[in-house]
Amino acid sequence: MVLQNILSKKLLPIVFLLLVSNNISAQKTVRYDLYVKDTLVNFTGKFKRAIAVNGQIPMPTLVFTEGDTAEIYVHNLLKEETSLHWHGLFLPNKEDGVPNLTQMPIKPNTTHVYRFPIIQNGTHWYHSHSGLQEQIGMYGNFIMLKKSDDKTFRKGIDDLPTVPIVLSEWTDLKPEKHSQNVA
Numbered sequence: 679m680v681l682q683n684i685l686s687k688k689l690l691p692i693v694f695l696l697l698v699s700n701n702i703s704a705q706k707t708v709r710y711d712l713y714v715k716d717t718l719v720n721f722t723g724k725f726k727r728a729i730a731v732n733g734q735i736p737m738p739t740l741v742f743t744e745g746d747t748a749e750i751y752v753h754n755l756l757k758e759e760t761s762l763h764w765h766g767l768f769l770p771n772k773e774d775g776v777p778n779l780t781q782m783p784i785k786p787n788t789t790h791v792y793r794f795p796i797i798q799n800g801t802h803w804y805h806s807h808s809g810l811q812e813q814i815g816m817y818g819n820f821i822m823l824k825k826s827d828d829k830t831f832r833k834g835i836d837d838l839p840t841v842p843i844v845l846s847e848w849t850d851l852k853p854e855k856h857s858q859n860v861a
């Protein structure tokens with residue numbers, strides 16, 4: 679009798695709530711960990727400072743499907759602040775990655791988590807929004823695939839294998855100096 683009471687009055691609403699919340703969050707959370715670190719590159723015969731993320735330039739290609747939740751952990755291993763801006767994405771303002779405007783800068787040796795729903799599809803890119811870090815390596819592809827039940831999904835086209843390509847340039851000049859030269 680006591681057990682039955684607990685079940686009916688206390689547990690059942692909880693079980694019901696769990697079922698409901700499970701349905702709401704049925705979509706996938708896709709997590710990436712990005713380690714931002716100083717590196718040296720040699721594209722011209724001289725070693726120059728650059729910034730690599732997970733050891734690579736451009737930064738890793740991030741792939742999601744519309745409807746996913748993006749969860750991106752940014753581990754700042756630099757000796758300076760950083761930030762990441764998701765170019766052309768529809769997202770809550772606080773996830774937009776503009777330091778001192780939509781968030782505080784990511785301080786050295788700290789981790790910041792960007793979390794936002796993917797509500798569009800297409801090939802975009804992401805980049806640092808701090809100083810001129812983008813110019814020395816912090817740019818990468820950001821791909822949002824269509825859902826397979828999307829009304830506009832073209833079988834045989836949207837499911838073809840794709841290879842993302844980033845075209846970029848390098849100068850041995852410090853970007854701060856370079857921008858003064860062209861300004």
Ligand SMILES: [Cu+2]
Nearest residue numbers: 763765766805
């Ligand atoms: Cu941008």
